[in-house]
Amino acid sequence: MSILTALTGIFRRQSYLSSDHYGLYIHVPFCARKCGYCDFYSTDAIALAPFFLRALKKQMAAGTPGFKRRPADTLYIGGGTPSLLAPEQIEKMVHMVRRYYAVASDAETTIECNPTSVTLEKAQAWKRAGINRVSLGAQSFNDDDLRFLNRLHTAADIFRAIELLAKAGFSNINLDLMFGMPGQTMARFKQNLTLALSLKVPHLSVYGLTVEQGTPLQERLDKGEFTRIHDEMFEAMFLTAHMMLSEKGYGHYEISNYARPGFESVHNLNCWRGTDYIGFGPAAHSRVGLQRWAGPDTVESFIANPLTRSFDHQVSDEEGRLEQIMLGLRTQEGISQSDLISAEKTSVLLRRGFAQQNLKRIRLTPHGMLCLDSIILFLEDKRCSTLNA
Ligand code: SF4
Numbered sequence: 001m002s003i004l005t006a007l008t009g010i011f012r013r014q015s016y017l018s019s020d021h022y023g024l025y026i027h028v029p030f031c032a033r034k035c036g037y038c039d040f041y042s043t044d045a046i047a048l049a050p051f052f053l054r055a056l057k058k059q060m061a062a063g064t065p066g067f068k069r070r071p072a073d074t075l076y077i078g079g080g081t082p083s084l085l086a087p088e089q090i091e092k093m094v095h096m097v098r099r100y101y102a103v104a105s106d107a108e109t110t111i112e113c114n115p116t117s118v119t120l121e122k123a124q125a126w127k128r129a130g131i132n133r134v135s136l137g138a139q140s141f142n143d144d145d146l147r148f149l150n151r152l153h154t155a156a157d158i159f160r161a162i163e164l165l166a167k168a169g170f171s172n173i174n175l176d177l178m179f180g181m182p183g184q185t186m187a188r189f190k191q192n193l194t195l196a197l198s199l200k201v202p203h204l205s206v207y208g209l210t211v212e213q214g215t216p217l218q219e220r221l222d223k224g225e226f227t228r229i230h231d232e233m234f235e236a237m238f239l240t241a242h243m244m245l246s247e248k249g250y251g252h253y254e255i256s257n258y259a260r261p262g263f264e265s266v267h268n269l270n271c272w273r274g275t276d277y278i279g280f281g282p283a284a285h286s287r288v289g290l291q292r293w294a295g296p297d298t299v300e301s302f303i304a305n306p307l308t309r310s311f312d313h314q315v316s317d318e319e320g321r322l323e324q325i326m327l328g329l330r331t332q333e334g335i336s337q338s339d340l341i342s343a344e345k346t347s348v349l350l351r352r353g354f355a356q357q358n359l360k361r362i363r364l365t366p367h368g369m370l371c372l373d374s375i376i377l378f379l380e381d382k383r384c385s386t387l388n389a
Contacts, residue, residue, distance in 0.1 A: 022067065022288075023074040023267050024101060026056070026093065027281035028082040029299045032117070036150040036220070039212040041283035042080045043299050049085060052299055053092060055306040056280055059295065060100040062307055064278050064286070072101055074108045074267035077131070083113030087125030094129040097280075108266040110135055110174075115157035123168030133265075134165055135174040135205075141195040142188055145181045148226075149209075150216065155195075162199050172263060174203035179237040181209055182226040189237050193244050202263035206241045207256050208234055235370050242366045253332045255369045272327045283310070290314050326376055334363030341379055349375065 030049065031042040075097060082090065090111070097103060110133040111126055118136075126134070140146055141155040158175075165173060175196050179189050196204055211217050211228065220226060242252055250258035254272060257265065271277060279286045282302035285294045293312040296302040315323065328335035337346050337360050346362055349355035354368030354375060368375060 020070070021073050021270060022070060022276035022278065023076065023270050024072045024097060024103065025076045025078060025267075025277055025279040025284055026082075026097065027279060027284035028052075028077060028079040028085060029282050029302075030079065030084050031081045032084060032114075033150065033152055034216065036148070036217040037209060037211065037215055039215050040080070041297060045299065046084055048299055048303065049089060051303045052281070053089060053096075055303045056093065057096055059280050059306040060096055063100060064288070067278055067288075068100065069102055071104045072107060073104060074270060075103055075110070076267045077109075077111045078135075079112055081114050081117060082111050083117040083122060087122045090122070090131075091125055091129045094131065098130075101278075108133055110265070110267060112137065113161070115153040115161040118161040118164050120164050120167060123165050123170065127168050127170065132170075133172040133174070134170050135176065135203075136161055136165070138175045138196070139178045140181070140184075141192050142184070145178075145184055145188075148181050148183070149178070159199075162201070171202070173201040174205055174265070175199065175201050176205045176207065178207050178209050179241065180229050180234050182229060184229070184237075186233070186236060186240065190240065190244070193241060197244075197248055202260040203265065204245060204250060204258045205256055206245075206258065208238060238370055239366055251332065252366070255330045255372065269331070272331045273333070274324050274327060290317070290320050322376075322380060325379055329362075329364055329372060329375065330369075332363055334361045336360060337362050345379060348378075 027041075029042050029052070030044070030046045031038075032044060032046075034042065034044075075094070077090070077093070085093075094109070103109075109131045111131050112135045114137050123134075136158070137151075138158045139149055139151055141158065143154050146154060162173070177192060177196055179192075193206075211221055221228070241258075245258045246252060250260060251264070252258055253264050254268065257268065259265070276288045277286060278288070279295065282295055282299045283297045285292065291312075291314050293309045295310065296305065296308050297310040301308070325335055325341065334355075335341065337343070337357065341362065346355070346357065349362065349364075349368065350357055353365060354371060355362050355364050357363075364372065364375070
């Protein structure tokens with residue numbers, strides 16, 4: 001779907017079937033240490049990096065039918081911790097993808113990094129390779145929060161990383177922040193937001209901490225080592241972020257994302273709009289129309305045979321529709337009332353203050369965003385049952 005189509009408010013059915021635009025994603029699976037809350041695939045076997053790059057080359061060279069000549073709008077190097085790779089390995093990776101795919105010359109090209117692994121030499125190499133956006137996993141400016149999350153860095157490392165990135169010429173920077181850690185008071189969270197604002201980065205991702213099954217944090221919770229913060233505090237922090245960042249000119253363009261005008265992440269916007277994307281590397285997912293697949297799910301199996309898939313299936317038209325409702329409702333663009341939800345259900349959302357309507361598009365209010373899960377269940381229900389949110 002084109003940006004123009006989105007702006008004119010016409011969200012056609014094809015938006016979850018296919019569009020001309022698409023993005024490329026590379027999953028770099030290495031992390032120096034596992035963060036307590038993380039359920040993404042990663043490994044500390046960094047010595048495998050040269051073999052990983054070789055397998056990546058095979059996977060890219062094999063290609064995806066119909067995509068090699070189609071210009072990609074975005075390239076996102078995520079993980080894992082891509083910044084753990086040596087400068088020349090990142091340069092090699094970007095040249096590799098440009099060799100096998102038609103990445104547009106002005107494509108938004110993002111790298112994720114952690115504060116401890118940013119050096120001036122690396123940042124300069126990223127710039128040389130054509131990377132024009134950096135996403136930094138800051139999470140918190142409070143060292144107690146960072147220890148609780150089992151992050152490797154301190155608050156001082158965040159300031160140092162930002163300085164090095166600026167020195168290398170990066171201005172399009174995102175900071176990831178987290179809220180809802182046990183012991184985090186509202187004052188401490190506001191202090192985090194104030195410090196993040198003082199760095200004048202144009203994009204902030206603000207996530208609520210969730211304890212995922214199978215993570216070290218879940219184990220600690222089960223042992224009674226901490227308790228979750230109350231729902232009321234969680235909601236108050238979400239609304240505080242909305243208020244403080246909106247006041248400073250950041251648009252709340254997706255549940256967890258804020259940007260100064262023009263700095264919204266194109267890669268993420270495309271994903272929420274239902275655009276196709278091709279993923280490379282272990283456990284990287286791909287979506288083309290209604291087709292969904294992922295590569296081998298460990299780095300070892302990826303190195304052994306990068307062309308196999310850990311799953312490959314087609315979702316039904318109805319599943320595609322529900323997926324698009326879920327993704328669209330996360331964003332300020334919202335969803336088309338006529339195509340995706342009935343007038344009856346729309347009126348319940350509007351009456352309850354969960355949504356607003358403009359030019360036949362439905363978008364959630366901040367209060368509605370807090371109740372997204374219940375709203376999705378309500379919309380999935382064929383009957384117009386009560387919305388318990
Ligand atoms: S650095 Fe990121 S990917 Fe790696 S363990 Fe921490 S949260 Fe997960």
